[in-house]
Amino acid sequence: MKVYRTIRTAMKALRRNPMRALLTTLGIMIGVAAVIAMMEIGAGSSAAVQKSISSMGANVVLVMPGTATSSGISFGSGSVTTLTPDDAQAILRECPAVRTAAPAVRARTQVVCGNRNWVPSSMYGTTPAFLDVRDWTVVDGDSFTERDVLNANKVCLLGQTLVRELFDGASPIGKEIRVKNVAFRVVGVLGPKGANMMGMDQDDILLAPWTTIKYRVTGSTLQSANQSAAAAASSTVNTLSNLYPGGQAGLYPQQSEVQAADTPLPVRFANVDQVLVTARSAPEIPAAISQMTALLHERHHIRPGESDDFTIRDMTEMSNTLSSTTKLMTNLLLCVAMISLVVGGVGIMNIMLVSVTERTREIGLRMSVGARARDILRQFLVEAVVLCLVGGAVGILLGHGGSTLVRMLLHWPVQTSPTAIAASVVVSAAVGILFGYYPAWKASRLDPIEALRYE
């Protein structure tokens, strides 16, 4: 007996009592619809949560210079000066799991504007990619450009706190501020971010090209922004005047400040304080880390067995928390879904048992015209599976429609999940087989003589 013929026989039998078939499959329908809607809404909100966490830098990997050690004395993290902007470029170029890489130099100094002044908690010299890494937008004006970075142009972006403190909330675009007596033109204002997870104000920030901060503000080519090291650095390049004379006598005739500023010496080597890297996605973070490690080993000529001159840190804790929360949520939803499907399956079994009893004569008749026990078994099993699959299909449509409605009316984020759909089909077929087997087996075990005589 061919399979399609069995299916057709089952369809005919179901069509003889469409109302009952509908009610029977309602359980599965609602179950599957609930699964699909839950999964889609769940996936949508989990993606939304992931997105908002990644805006805080969940995919961010930090490359820091390592520790310099001299005669057993460690100088602490960031005390070697081997991490260069070229490393950042190489990471971006050669590590496939890396989406963006931005070198950063840090400074901490006073910012002056007119009669106001402020010391921003963070002052970064970086590239425009920094905004991408931190998922930061410029709400007013524009970001500085790669050309600004190359030319060490004196332009900067201000965070909201700085705008409030220095400009009283007025637009600072095109205005001039002075950082350690270097005049910067404000080209843009960063969007508000609020406090980070440590409670630190993220808007208290000034961003400028790293070349500008490095060469014009901190004025050191071979020094890090390590506080103790930076304290000694005072060979200030200043375009206005040397306000704080304190330089030592040089070996060579000193250039005038104007000369020095106009003809910056070609810099062969510059170190940065950190490189901010984003992986393409959270699962690719380990790959990004191993690729960067291999690349930096090669670039820094670190032989196997030697200690690294850099450290790489990621936000493992944050992403772990995120993934465990998501997993918990998904599992909870899955439990609810399973329960509703089992309830639906019990409904199917119940009605199939009634149906077998009711159709005892039909079973007897089919046996008397030559149906074997396994033909009967197959017929009732296929009936149950067809019921479940049809219910599942309708359930998928209902669930998808429901989640679409939720998206349109409540504006909840929703994500279509092909896995959930595939799983629903498989699960409803499995429920059909599982709960349809017993009634079908019972039908196939009937004695044709008894069945024919059944009233």
Next chain:
Amino acid sequence: MEFIELHNVYKTYYIGDIDVPVLKGVSLTVARGEMVALMGASGSGKSTLMNILGCLDHPTSGEYWLEGREISRLTADQRAMVRNRQLGFVFQNFNLLPRTSALENVAMPLTYTSDLSDREARHRAREVLVRVGLQDRLDHEPSQLSGGQQQRVAIARALVNHPPLLFADEPTGNLDSHTSEDILRMFKQLNESDGITIIMVTHDAEVARHARRTIHIHDGVIVNGEQTHNPEAGPVGTALGSGDTV
């Protein structure tokens, strides 16, 4: 070897510890093309005999040969195959599938024979329905048909596999006398023109009169003279015309 041979068939039901013997050594021969009525009071064992002849049940002991094949030792699946290919059943209460058209009711047994395409099956079902005179009722459901028409659909269903042997269990029990005549005439016609062997179970002597031979069964043994055998005597083939004739 005759068409049907029953040798010394016993059937005993075991209900708890009590043995209930129903058939006590039945031997019987039916030639191809006969029309036989099987008569007996209720509890006489005629239904049991019918079930054994119809391959729905197997005897406790004894042999049943159908077209030269020993049936009583076949497995359930093999018996299902015999029922499908060689036997047709007509029941007292028609046993049609409700809410299913006459055509599909008739084609139903063909779903258990895999060597016919759907189109062939429908074609064949239509052919038999035409033969029982229901060419204009093909798409009617049982509830839209009269009792006689329903029984004719049932006959068509029994004939759809072209079986050589037809069983009718009280075929006119639910019909009025006029329709009964029609149905019985149809049986006779099938028997005479198509050579189908018909075994008809009935308790109505009027009905049995249509058969050319009547077998009376009483208390598990065949009682009318030439059909009752000593278990040691062996089967006796009986020519047409024995028993009651029309």
